Amino acid sequence: MSELAVDIVGLTKAFGGLTAVDDVTIQVPPRRIHGILGPNGAGKTTVLNMVSGFIQADSGRLDVLGQDVTGMRPFQIARRGVGRTYQNIRLFPGMTVLETVVAGAYGQRRSTIAGALLMSPAERRERREMRARAADLLDRVGCRAPHSALAETLSYGDQRRVEIARALATNPRVLLLDEPTAGMNDAESQEVGQLLVELRESGLTLILIEHNMRLVEDFCETVSVMNSGALLAEGAPTWCLEQDKVKEAYFGKRSDAARIATLRRARRGPGGS
Numbered sequence: 001m002s003e004l005a006v007d008i009v010g011l012t013k014a015f016g017g018l019t020a021v022d023d024v025t026i027q028v029p030p031r032r033i034h035g036i037l038g039p040n041g042a043g044k045t046t047v048l049n050m051v052s053g054f055i056q057a058d059s060g061r062l063d064v065l066g067q068d069v070t071g072m073r074p075f076q077i078a079r080r081g082v083g084r085t086y087q088n089i090r091l092f093p094g095m096t097v098l099e100t101v102v103a104g105a106y107g108q109r110r111s112t113i114a115g116a117l118l119m120s121p122a123e124r125r126e127r128r129e130m131r132a133r134a135a136d137l138l139d140r141v142g143c144r145a146p147h148s149a150l151a152e153t154l155s156y157g158d159q160r161r162v163e164i165a166r167a168l169a170t171n172p173r174v175l176l177l178d179e180p181t182a183g184m185n186d187a188e189s190q191e192v193g194q195l196l197v198e199l200r201e202s203g204l205t206l207i208l209i210e211h212n213m214r215l216v217e218d219f220c221e222t223v224s225v226m227n228s229g230a231l232l233a234e235g236a237p238t239w240c241l242e243q244d245k246v247k248e249a250y251f252g253k254r255s256d257a258a259r260i261a262t263l264r265r266a267r268r269g270p271g272g273s
């Protein structure tokens with residue numbers, strides 16, 4: 001049995017003539033914050049989609065928390081402890097902040113259909129508990145919006161927080177985050193980074209796709225860098241970002257490689273280390 005939280009071995013996926021993910025192996029131990037980096041179109045989201053079962057791999061093997069989940073459906077993989085958020089925020093129109101997070105918890109319900117229809121005492125108690133837990137999760141992710149607000153009306157940053165809370169409501173042991181800080185400013189991104197650390201300390205394994213290099217360097221312990229479907233480098237983020245082939249993947253020409261250093265310095269801001 002694998003000791004790894006997520007063990008991706010040789011996953012390959014083609015869309016028509018395009019090999020979006022080409023024989024990619026990524027191994028993530030438990031309680032790790034692992035980043036997947038790479039320029040647009042590198043294949044990062046396709047990897048997450050395969051790990052969560054939304055896309056079936058053409059070949060390769062996928063183990064999650066010691067179980068072979070290759071070929072399983074999304075709900076089967078979710079039941080085995082994998083939660084996720086999406087690059088394009090997916091909040092249900094017309095639902096409040098609290099209802100959105102409660103909806104995430106529905107898969108964990110104990111009560112029966114009959115109990116729900118009759119609104120039995122057990123059903124009422126469970127609904128109360130779910131709402132209280134959803135409120136706790138919203139606090140935990142730092143969502144300051146009123147719980148009664150429509151989720152779709154929140155700021156971009158708060159919508160991302162609600163998505164994370166909804167994913168946490170499924171009680172995952174592995175959380176996949178697709179660009180969790182997109183649309184956030186530096187201070188908000190750092191708060192998300194702190195949240196990742198807290199989640200890791202509570203026992204979760206986190207795999208995130210992220211373009212914010214400062215967040216990656218500050219919070220990811222390891223990264224896999226992809227380009228054109230293939231793995232380019234893996235290891236500590238700072239080391240990976242120093243590799244010529246990684247700089248070239250981001251900036252095209254070797255002569256432009258110095259721009260990555262400029263970009264990283266700029267993102268740290270004046271006085272940053």
Ligand SMILES: Nc1ncnc2c1ncn2[C@@H]1O[C@H](COP(=O)(O)OP(=O)(O)OP(=O)(O)O)[C@@H](O)[C@H]1O
Pocket residue numbers: 015018020038039040041042043044045046047087
């Ligand atoms: N369902 C699909 N059908 C056809 N092509 C797809 C599909 N999904 C992804 N692709 C293609 O596969 C390649 C990898 O896409 P993917 O979204 O995984 O990249 P990415 O690294 O996540 O990019 P980005 O950072 O822009 O989100 C791209 O060329 C994309 O156009």
